[in-house]
Amino acid sequence: MIIAGAFGHYIDVESAIAIGILLPLPLDRFRQVGNVAGVGARLALVASARSAEVQQQVRCIKYLYLASTPNSARTFAEATFLGCYRLTD
Secondary structure (H helix, E strand, O other), X not given: OEEEHHHHHHOOXXXXXXXXXXXXXXXXXXXXXXXXXXXXXXXXXXXXXXXHHHHHHHHHOOOOOXXXXXXXXXXXXXXXXXXOOOOOO
């Protein structure tokens, strides 16, 4: 499992598994790659064989302002709920 972005760079994988954020896989199955979006964008732009495909995909991008979407804040909050855990001695 590749974990990207600042999340992927800084997260403690073992702790994330313990609280259910990540799947319970062996630790060697995870790869933390940091911010790779910029690298991918540069590669896509310089690869002349794929530039037409990239341009087509760019034309299909739509911006969605979540704050104006009904119930988006509630949906987000529900999706990030980690549950209530009972601590033992």
